[in-house]
Amino acid sequence: MATETDRRWTNVAAVRSRASRWFSDIQEHPFFWILPAALFLGVFLLYPLVEAFRMSVTNMTLLDPTDYSYVWLDTYVRIFESPDFWGMTRVTLIFVTASVVLQLVGGMILAQAIDYGVNRGLHGSIFTRISVLSAWVIPGIVIGIVWKIMLIETRYGVINYIILQLGGDVVSFLSDGQMALLSTIVANTWRGTAFSMIMLYAGLQQVPDQLKDAARIDGASPWQRFRHVTLPLLKPVLFINIVLITIYTINTFDMILALTGGGPGRATEVLALYMYFEAFERFNLGTAGAIAVVMLVVNVFMTMIYIKYLLGEDEF
Incomplete structure (x- = not known):
């Protein structure tokens, strides 16, 4: 009886040893660590993306999502033939271009000011960063609404x-079209x-401070130091920031809605708000999906342009 028990424990120990070696081998493989992120992206990114493509070639409605048929490219043709779409594309272009430029300029000015204050030990640098960040969160x-x-x-x-x-007059900020966009x-x-x-x-x-100090010793002005020393080294960060x-900004609709x-x-x-109205007010899921696909193509196209002109053709 003791021999049989010993044999069973020996088998259990062998199984555990093989399982432990197998688990160790898996842990050493990169796929083990990539799998959780891949599952997350697949469920929350890839599946919605595929579903948006599928909806864009149907006449699906929110009133009865199960009753639909495939119309293929008819939805895209109807969108591109609509004058309202091109009007909203123009509004989106103005909104995105102005917002991106102003955010870059404002962000650069604030970053330079805070960097200057921190390097010289000025009081209030932390408070300034917290105040600016409050708008972002x-x-x-x-x-x-605010x-x-x-x-x-x-x-x-x-x-x-x-x-x-x-001494001025009341301004129609929200009832005048141009002022509302501004x-x-x-x-x-x-x-x-x-x-x-x-x-x-x-x-x-x-x-590096050494590069800026060397440029200052060589007689470079603050603008020349920024243009020829700081800006080239910021190019990778600028690329990520602009993208x-x-x-x-292209996907912004909640703030404009309120x-x-x-x-x-x-x-x-803008196009993002148009997509929201089509899906949840007019209940046209197919049209909303087509607009989402168009916005995705625009985002990819803009990213490719940024790669080409910000990182150089060799990295395109």
Whole structure:
């Protein structure tokens, strides 16, 4: 009986040993560590992407998602033939271009100012960073509501009250088409400048002080030091920053929804907001999927352009 028991324990020990060696071999393989991230991306990124492509070639509606047929490219043809689509594309182009440029410039100015303050031990640098970052962590819906309150078109609105105190007249920030678009750009710039500041400030920490000191000794002006020393070393960070803020801005709809609702008329209705309205107000999931695919293509195209002109043709 003891011999049989010993044999069983020996078999169990052998199985455990083989299992342990097998698990150790798996751990040494890169696939073991990539698998969790791959599963996460597959479930939350790849599947929605494939589903968006599938919906874009159907006439699926939110009223009855199971009752649909494949129309293939008819949805895309209808979108591209719509004058409203091209009008919203123009609004999106203005909104994205202005927001990206202003966020880059504002982020660079703030990053340089904070870097200057930190290097010289000035008080208030941490408070400044926290103040700027507070705009970034606030949800877009809340930012839209806050700016809508500030831009109330009476003498009791915060901005209009200041303008009146300076001797001006009440400005129609949200009821005039051009002013409404300008207001959304300003609000989005205020929201997104913090992200550029974080990225560029981190990049400035990688610029060796010896290079800037050498340029200063050689008689280079502050602008020349920035252009010929700092900016070339910031190119990789600038590339990542521009790509990310471009994608974020193209996909922005929550802030605009709360601030203007796409109005007046369709003066501030960008493509992301158009997609939202098609899906959840007009219940056209097929059209919304097609718009999402178009926006994906635009994002990829813009990223390729940035790679070509920011990182150089050799890395394209």
